[in-house]
Amino acid sequence: MDFSNLLLMRHELLLLAITLLLIVAEIFIPPNKKQSIVHLAIFLFGVHTLIGFLPVDENSLFGGMFRTNALIHFFKNVLNVGVLILLLQSADWLQEKIVNQNKGTEFFILLFSSLLGMYFMISSGDFLMFYLGLELSTLPVAALAAYETANRKSSEAGIKLILSSALASGVSLFGISMLYATSGSIYFDDIIQLISATDLTTLGAILFFTGLAFKISLVPFHFWTADVYEGAPISIASYLSVISKGAAVFILMILLFTVLKPLMQVWENMIYAIAIATMFIGNLFALRQQNMKRFLAFSSIAQAGFILLGLIVGNQLGTATIVYFVLIYVFSNLAAFGVVQAISLQTGKENITDYEGLYRTNPNLSLVMMLALFSLAGIPPVAGFFGKFFLFTAAASEGYYFLVFLAVVNVTISLYYYLLVVRAMFLRKSENPIPFFKSKIYMRLGLLITVIGILVLGVYSPLYDYIYELSGIFN
Amino acid sequence: MDILSLFILVPIITILALVFTKGLKQSRIISMIGSIIQLGMAINLVFAYFKERATNSDIMVFTKDVVWFKDFNIHYNIGADGITVALLLLTSIVVLAGVFISWKMNDLPKEFFVSLIVLSIGVYGFFISLDLFTMFVFFEIAVIPMYLLIGIWGTGPKEYSAMKLTLMLMGASAILLVAILGIYFNSDADGGALTFNILEIAKVNIPLEAQKLFFPLAFIGFAVIGALFPFHTWSPDGHASAPTAVSMLHAGVLMKLGGYGVFRVAMYLLPEGAVHWSWFFIILAATGVIYGAFSAIKQTDLKYINAYSSVSHLGLVLFALLMLNKTAWNGAILQSLSHGFMTALFFALIGMIYGRTHTRDVTKLGGLLKVIPFISTIYVIAGLASLGLPGFSGFVAEMNIFVGAFEHDDMFYRIATIVSVSAIVVTAVYILRVVGIMLMGPVKNDAFLSLEKVTWYEKTGILLLLIPIVGMGVAPLWLSDMILESLQPFIQGVL
Numbered sequence: 024m025d026f027s028n029l030l031l032m033r034h035e036l037l038l039l040a041i042t043l044l045l046i047v048a049e050i051f052i053p054p055n056k057k058q059s060i061v062h063l064a065i066f067l068f069g070v071h072t073l074i075g076f077l078p079v080d081e082n083s084l085f086g087g088m089f090r091t092n093a094l095i096h097f098f099k100n101v102l103n104v105g106v107l108i109l110l111l112q113s114a115d116w117l118q119e120k121i122v123n124q125n126k127g128t129e130f131f132i133l134l135f136s137s138l139l140g141m142y143f144m145i146s147s148g149d150f151l152m153f154y155l156g157l158e159l160s161t162l163p164v165a166a167l168a169a170y171e172t173a174n175r176k177s178s179e180a181g182i183k184l185i186l187s188s189a190l191a192s193g194v195s196l197f198g199i200s201m202l203y204a205t206s207g208s209i210y211f212d213d214i215i216q217l218i219s220a221t222d223l224t225t226l227g228a229i230l231f232f233t234g235l236a237f238k239i240s241l242v243p244f245h246f247w248t249a250d251v252y253e254g255a256p257i258s259i260a261s262y263l264s265v266i267s268k269g270a271a272v273f274i275l276m277i278l279l280f281t282v283l284k285p286l287m288q289v290w291e292n293m294i295y296a297i298a299i300a301t302m303f304i305g306n307l308f309a310l311r312q313q314n315m316k317r318f319l320a321f322s323s324i325a326q327a328g329f330i331l332l333g334l335i336v337g338n339q340l341g342t343a344t345i346v347y348f349v350l351i352y353v354f355s356n357l358a359a360f361g362v363v364q365a366i367s368l369q370t371g372k373e374n375i376t377d378y379e380g381l382y383r384t385n386p387n388l389s390l391v392m393m394l395a396l397f398s399l400a401g402i403p404p405v406a407g408f409f410g411k412f413f414l415f416t417a418a419a420s421e422g423y424y425f426l427v428f429l430a431v432v433n434v435t436i437s438l439y440y441y442l443l444v445v446r447a448m449f450l451r452k453s454e455n456p457i458p459f460f461k462s463k464i465y466m467r468l469g470l471l472i473t474v475i476g477i478l479v480l481g482v483y484s485p486l487y488d489y490i491y492e493l494s495g496i497f498n
Numbered sequence: 499m500d501i502l503s504l505f506i507l508v509p510i511i512t513i514l515a516l517v518f519t520k521g522l523k524q525s526r527i528i529s530m531i532g533s534i535i536q537l538g539m540a541i542n543l544v545f546a547y548f549k550e551r552a553t554n555s556d557i558m559v560f561t562k563d564v565v566w567f568k569d570f571n572i573h574y575n576i577g578a579d580g581i582t583v584a585l586l587l588l589t590s591i592v593v594l595a596g597v598f599i600s601w602k603m604n605d606l607p608k609e610f611f612v613s614l615i616v617l618s619i620g621v622y623g624f625f626i627s628l629d630l631f632t633m634f635v636f637f638e639i640a641v642i643p644m645y646l647l648i649g650i651w652g653t654g655p656k657e658y659s660a661m662k663l664t665l666m667l668m669g670a671s672a673i674l675l676v677a678i679l680g681i682y683f684n685s686d687a688d689g690g691a692l693t694f695n696i697l698e699i700a701k702v703n704i705p706l707e708a709q710k711l712f713f714p715l716a717f718i719g720f721a722v723i724g725a726l727f728p729f730h731t732w733s734p735d736g737h738a739s740a741p742t743a744v745s746m747l748h749a750g751v752l753m754k755l756g757g758y759g760v761f762r763v764a765m766y767l768l769p770e771g772a773v774h775w776s777w778f779f780i781i782l783a784a785t786g787v788i789y790g791a792f793s794a795i796k797q798t799d800l801k802y803i804n805a806y807s808s809v810s811h812l813g814l815v816l817f818a819l820l821m822l823n824k825t826a827w828n829g830a831i832l833q834s835l836s837h838g839f840m841t842a843l844f845f846a847l848i849g850m851i852y853g854r855t856h857t858r859d860v861t862k863l864g865g866l867l868k869v870i871p872f873i874s875t876i877y878v879i880a881g882l883a884s885l886g887l888p889g890f891s892g893f894v895a896e897m898n899i900f901v902g903a904f905e906h907d908d909m910f911y912r913i914a915t916i917v918s919v920s921a922i923v924v925t926a927v928y929i930l931r932v933v934g935i936m937l938m939g940p941v942k943n944d945a946f947l948s949l950e951k952v953t954w955y956e957k958t959g960i961l962l963l964l965i966p967i968v969g970m971g972v973a974p975l976w977l978s979d980m981i982l983e984s985l986q987p988f989i990q991g992v993l
Contacts, residue, residue, distance in 0.1 A: 343569075402642050402668075403635040412631075412675070416570065419679040427679060431672030438668050442645060442661060450649040450657055484567045491569045 031082055031091050034075055034099050035142050041067045042135045049128040057122050064131045065110050065465070072103040081496075083148050087210050090148040094493040098273050098346065099142055104472075105266050105353040106138055111469030112361040113258035115462070116368050121170070130170065133163035134262070141270040145277070150199045150209040153274065157195070160270065161188045161238070164263065168255035180254030184263075187237060187247040195234020201227030211282045218285050228286050229293065231278075238271035239327045242300040249308075252320035257367055260316055261360035264323040269349045272330055276345055280337050280497055287337055294335045295426060301328030302433040309440045315363045315373050318440070319356070322399060325437055326352060329411060332418040332430055342494035344417040347487055348410035351398065354476030355407050358395035361470050362388050369460045375444055380453035385460070389448040391470050396441040398477045401434055406481030413487070500562045501539075501546060502576045505586065505622040508535055509615045516615070522607040526597065529611040533594040536618075540583075540590035547583045547980075557697060557987045558628060566632070571693050575629040580984035581761075581831055584977060585625050585754060588838045591962055592750040593618045596743035598959035599846050603651070603741075610651055613643040614743065621751050625758065630678045630694040633763070634671070640752060641667045641723070644736070644744070652739040659732075659739035666732040667723055674719025674759075680712035681767055699767050706770055713771025716764035717779060724756020724816055725809045726779075727786030734793075734805035742849025745801065749808050750842030754834045757815040761827070765819065766988055776820045777910065783820060784914045786813030791924035795931070800848045800858040803928060804841060807884065810921055811837045817918055818899040821911070824982065824989050826902025829895050831981045836883070836891035836970060843880045843963040847873055850956055851936075854949040860932055865941035872952045874937045876960055881929040883967050886922055891970035894978070896922065 029036060045064055052060055075096075083090035121127055140159025147153035165188065169181025203209055205224045206217040218224055233244065240248040252260040279290055305325030312318040333345040365388060366381075367373050382389040398407030411434065415427045462470075480486060512532030519525045550559045558577030566572045578586070596614060603610050620640025627633035641664065649660035678694075684704045685693050693699060722729040733753070737745045765772045790810030797803045811833065818830035850873050851866065852858050867874040883890035886897075903915040941947060970977060 397642070403638050408635070408638070413570070415675065416679060416682070419676075419683055422683075424676060424680060428673075428676050431675050432669075435665060435669040435672050439661070439665055442664065445645070446649060446657060446661070449646060450660070484572075487567055488569060 028082070028084055031080060031084060032089065033077075033079065034071075034096075034103075035139060035146075037071050037074060038135055038139050038142070041071055042132055042139070045128055045131050045135075057125075057127065058118050060127045060131075061114050061117050061122065065107075065114060068103075068107055068110055068135075072100070072107050075100045075103050087148045087212060088152045089143070089146050091146050092496050094342075094346070094496050095146055097490070097493055098145060098270075101346075101350050101353060102138065102141060102266055102270060105269065105357060106134070106262075108354075108357050108361075108469050108472050109258060109261055109266070111465045111472070112261070112357070112364050114465035114469075116256070116258060116364065119368070126170070130167065133167050137161070137163040137167075137262075138266070141266070145270055145274050147274070148211055150203070150211075153278075154192070154196060154199065157192055157234070157238075160267065161192065164259065164267065167259045167262070168251060170256050170259065174254070176254035177256065178254075180251040183247050184251050184255075191234045191237030191244070193234075194230050198227045198230025198232070198234065202231065211278070214282050215284070218282070220286050220288065225286060225289050228283050228289060232275070232290065232293070235271050235275045236297070239268055239275065239330075240324050241297050241327055241331070242304045242324070245301070245304070245324050248324055249312075249317045249320040252316045253314060257316065257360060257364040260320070261357060261364070264319065264360070265353050265356050268323065268327065269353055272327070272334075272345065272349055276334060276342060277497055279334065280342060284337065291335060291337070294331050295423075298328050298331035298335065298426065299429055301325070301331065302430060303328075306433050306436045306440075309437070312440075313374050313376065315375060315378075315444075318375065318444070319359055319363070322437070322440070323356065325433065326356075326399065328433070329414055329430060332423070332426060333414045335423065335426070336417045336421050339491070339494045339497075340417045340420060342497060343487070343491040344410075344413040346494065347490050348414050350490075351406040351410040351476075351480050354473045354480060355395050355398035355405075358391055358470060358473035358477060359399065361466070361473060362392040362395070365462045365466050365470070366457060369462075370457050372457060375447050377457065378444065378447040379451035380456035381448040383452070384456045384458060388462075388470075391474055392448060393445055394474060394477050396444055400438045400441040402438075404482060405477050406479075407477070409481035409487070500560060500576075501543060502560050502578055502626045503562060504539055505536065505626065506619060508532060508539065509619045509622070513612050513615050516608055516612050519608055522602075522604060525608045525611050526601060526603070529597045529615065530594075532615065533590070533597045537590040537594050540587045543578070543583055544587060547578065547580070551580075551983070557984075561628070570631070571691060571695075572631045573629045573695060574632055575695055576626040576632075577628045578626055580980035581758075582625050584831070584835055584981065585758065586622065588754070588835050588966075589618065589621050589625070589751050591966060592747055592838060592842045595842060595846065595959040595962045596746050598955045598962070599746065599849060600741070600743040601953075601955040603743075605651060610647070613647050614747065617643040617647070617747060617752070621755065624755055628696050630681065630696060630699075630763065632694075633696075633759075634675065634678055637674070637755060637759070638668070638671055640755065641671065644740075644748065644752070647744045648736060648740045651741040651744070653741070654739050655735070656739040659735040663732040663736035666729065670719050670722030670729070673715050677712045677716035677719055677764075680708060680715070681763075684708045684712075696762065696767065704768065709768045709771030710774050711771075713764060713768040713775050714778075716768060717760055717772075717775070720756045720759030720764060721779075721816055722756070724753055724760065725786070725790075725812045726756070726816055727782050727789055727809070727813060730786060730790070730809045733809055734802050737805035737808070737845070738799060738801040742845060742852075745845040745849070746842040749805070749845060750838040753808065753812055754838055757812065757819060757830060757834050760816065761819055761830070761988070765822070772820075772822065776822060780817065780820045780911075780914050783813050783817035784918050786810070787817060787918045787921045788924070789813075791921040791928070794928040795924065798860050800851070800860060800932070800936075801845070803860070803932060804844045804848065807844075807925065807928065808837070808841055810925065811841070811884075814896070814899055814918065814921075817914070818902060821899075821903045821906065823902050823905055824985055825898055825905060827985050827988070828978060828981055829898030829900075829902055831985075832891070832898060832970070832974070832978065833895035835977070836895045836967070839963050839966045839970075840880055840883050840892060843876070843960065843967065844884070846956075846959055846963065847877050847880065850952070851877075855943075855946060860936050862942065863936040863946075864939045864943075865937070866946070867937040868941060869946050869949050870952070872957070876964065877937065878933055879964065880967070881933055883971070885926045885929045889968075889971045891967045891974075894971060894974040898978075
């Protein structure tokens with residue numbers, strides 16, 4: 024085997040090495056310096072993220088099980104940046120709460136394993152690798168969701184996540200077996216040639232879709248979302264809603280646009296219906312939420328509904344707009360979760376009413392939150408607007424004007440609840456507001472990166488051009 | 499840097515400077531300097547425009563075209579014609595006046611001025627955009643600061659009003675987005691590339707079916723912010739709750755975006771749709787004109803009176819635009835300008851009266867002419883301008899509108915025109931009623947006998963607004979010529 028081929032798996036190998044290194048490092052770190060594992064992990068992952076940006080060839084390995092190309096590579100980098108921001112934002116929480124319980128290293132091992140699973144999932148060239156990646160990306164997160172062992176809700180979140188994802192991947196596997204039964208192959212390249220729209224393949228495709236729909240938390244597979252987000256530690260909720268969802272969207276998109284393209288007639292209608300249901304249910308349920316984590320859970324369900332508008336198109340424009348939207352969504356949602364994390368860590372408060380009068384005591388945090396929410400709501404000139412506008416443009420390009428109309432109705436609904444948080448922070452005055460506090464350097468850095476992302480990603484057009492160019496690969 | 503982009507750049511620099519200020523004194527000085535520079539630029543633009551026009555006969559001058567998102571053919575494309583120039587002048591005057599009126603903004607002054615200037619960026623950008631996407635971006639930038647401006651610095655049920663206003667306007671802009679996408683994907687009807695460029699699209703024959711489908715969406719999308727009946731309900735609540743400068747900017751400038759957008763986008767790009775649908779929207783607009791006027795009679799809160807009067811006056815703008823002829827359109831633009839100055843002046847005066855007497859209830863006020871003669875006199879003048887007295891801007895505008903409207907010899911148009919004209923009488927009733935009760939008669943409350951004198955910044959703000967009102971009334975021709983000349987290509991496009 025040619026050694027240079029392994030460079031194609033650079034992301035995977037490097038991350039694996041970092042994980043192993045952390046295990047070893049823990050042995051050598053003296054007990055009174057346990058905190059330094061966090062610094063080490065963040066440093067190593069930062070280096071990993073930087074190395075990831077080096078260009079990579081387009082090729083496949085292991086007889087087509089593993090493949091990579093510029094778009095997949097780009098998306099791995101997006102996930103890396105997301106996880107890096109997440110680590111920066113969670114550093115304080117880890118140092119204060121987790122490392123003392125001697126669970127610091129495990130956190131990183133589990134998190135990185137899950138990320139590794141995602142790499143394999145989006146790089147997969149056949150259904151076996153895909154399934155392995157899917158499982159590897161889900162199981163560690165369930166352990167992480169139950170990480171705050173003293174908190175009953177956290178354990179509940181872990182159980183809920185593991186049960187629902189076990190069900191989902193079971194269903195998905197059932198669908199894969201049907202696709203295999205009809206086409207006789209598990210390799211994507213073969214299936215594209217062999218598949219035809221029969222009843223069995225249709226059923227297989229729908230069941231397969233169900234499995235990923237759980238991960239993206241599309242309606243009607245969204246029931247676990249709010250409870251898990253509420254119970255899990257904020258970093259993990261954030262991970263689920265940003266990284267995990269992003270990776271699932273990406274692989275779903277690739278599979279629908281390539282492998283299942285012959286069945287487009289089927290999934291088009293299905294996605295049309297699910298998009299409408301997801302947008303409305305996500306948005307309407309978000310209206311009445313009091314807890315910030317549940318609020319963001321439903322908001323992220325609604326955002327998934329918007330993503331489907333790009334998915335329905337099934338061409339280069341759809342691919343480009345989805346990747347662009349997810350990229351922006353990563354930054355916006357991480358910013359929102361980051362602020363929730365910072366406040367929760369300092370004061371333990373997580374309700375929207377607790378945020379009343381926040382601007383007058385903590386103006387910077389409030390501004391970050393406002394930018395994040397405006398980006399999620401899609402208000403120019405922040406990035407979210409561009410992501411959403413282009414998604415809608417993609418849908419309209421195929422003549423789905425009515426769907427776009429329903430989507431913009433939903434944007435207006437969503438604006439209402441995003442403004443409720445802005446109202447609490449800026450308009451209201453409180454008897455006992457959250458007192459002024461200064462976050463530590465990691466948290467500030469994490470929020471700063473997201474803010475820069477929110478401000479720049481939209482107006483900086485070469486980025487979109489670049490993504491559009493990359494998106495040609497799958498079409 | 500071209501002369502138009504400066505209108506975006508200078509406010510941005512002002513905001514950056516404001517970030518580093520501390521306290522009211524610094525922030526208001528910075529805002530004032532920024533706004534004065536803008537006013538200077540706007541005046542300079544008028545002269546530059548005349549000079550340029552003498553040699554350049556393009557539809558738009560001072561154009562600049564930079565590719566933004568090349569895959570969607572989105573450009574940062576700006577340009578100006580006579581209408582734009584006039585509206586930019588209006589905006590810069592009202593913004594400066596607004597800064598003077600907010601001289602004593604004690605609560606979070608820095609944030610207040612930043613929001614105010616963000617709003618003005620949106621308005622400037624909207625007026626100069628020649629690209630639908632860019633225009634839409636600026637449109638939303640202009641709307642969203644209103645939420646904070648009303649919500650934080652407002653009075654009364656401010657949270658309710660702010661939310662209602664924001665949701666209705668953003669909802670409208672969402673509908674507008676569908677229309678813009680519809681126009682965009684039909685812009686290749688003649689075989690060209692898809693484009694957001696307004697001037698390019700105007701040359702394309704968009705299929706009739708698409709025009710019929712998207713014109714109402716585009717029209718409503720813009721007209722909601724122009725207070726089209728029955729979508730005007732955000733306006734009275736919003737105005738009543740907003741702080742003075744915000745009411746001024748909102749009624750004076752922001753609501754003009756509606757008429758301008760209807761004219762520049764809906765009608766120019768979808769002319770056959772406009773012809774097809776005009777009867778329906780004429781009914782709505784005429785209803786708005788008369789409904790607004792009658793509602794104003796019944797109100798006792800000064801701000802509500804003025805807000806409903808705005809609904810009525812701006813209904814007239816939409817009404818005139820729907821008449822689809824040159825005279826009426828000229829009237830519509832003049833009415834936009836005139837109403838902009840006049841209503842901003844009204845809100846400024848109401849703010850001053852409220853600041854002194856702490857009530858806006860007309861029935862509780864009386865004899866103000868004796869105690870605060872300067873404010874009261876100006877109020878009478880603004881009132882007379884509002885009811886269309888010759889010599890003031892309102893007369894010129896309304897005269898053009900009704901003459902234009904009457905050029906149609908169809909019975910439907912005649913009736914609609916007569917209904918709308920009758921609103922002038924009603925306007926006179928509510929204006930004179932307020933003047934009678936509030937300014938004349940005995941002083942009802944002893945506390946009113948020792949009201950604070952008018953300060954220099956208030957006087958400056960008032961004069962800034964009063965001069966154009968009188969100027970437009972006395973010498974309307976240069977402005978009217980500038981507008982008529984710019985209307986020519988649009989008339990050819992539509993009719």
